[in-house]
Amino acid sequence: MGFLDAIMGNASEVNAEDVAEELAPILGDNESLERVFKEVRDMYVFTNKRLILIDKQGLTGKKVDYHTIPYKAITQFRLETAGHFDLDAELKIWVSGQSDPIEKELKKDTVVGIQQTLATFLPG
Numbered sequence: 001m002g003f004l005d006a007i008m009g010n011a012s013e014v015n016a017e018d019v020a021e022e023l024a025p026i027l028g029d030n031e032s033l034e035r036v037f038k039e040v041r042d043m044y045v046f047t048n049k050r051l052i053l054i055d056k057q058g059l060t061g062k063k064v065d066y067h068t069i070p071y072k073a074i075t076q077f078r079l080e081t082a083g084h085f086d087l088d089a090e091l092k093i094w095v096s097g098q099s100d101p102i103e104k105e106l107k108k109d110t111v112v113g114i115q116q117t118l119a120t121f122l123p124g
Helices: 003-008 016-026 108-121
Strands: 012-014 033-038 043-047 050-057 063-070 074-080 088-095 102-107
Touching: 012 016, 012 108, 016 033, 016 043, 033 108, 043 108, 074 108, 088 108, 102 108
Parallel strands: none
Antiparallel strands: 012 033, 033 043, 043 050, 050 063, 074 088, 088 102
């Protein structure tokens, strides 16, 4: 991810090995990183067992919100791609037991990778 992408908040896929040490304390036994998409400080982490939405908060980023979604709990997802004038795409994930979806804005470069990964890991 280039400096300009970081400033603009564009998410891009990063090598899972590059963030493995940082994420090791939150991974369970026999859990492995599959794909990771990173924005300036936030991450969309796909493991072999779950999706982890990581939101670093505050000026220093020391406060971190980890939102775990087991793949088996995802009932459906929806991706709205970006248009010519709207540069952001929108991801909605419905989780069993919740009426409202989890909503995230994405940059258009990550939509395909996130959609492919969700489709791969969701139980059929």
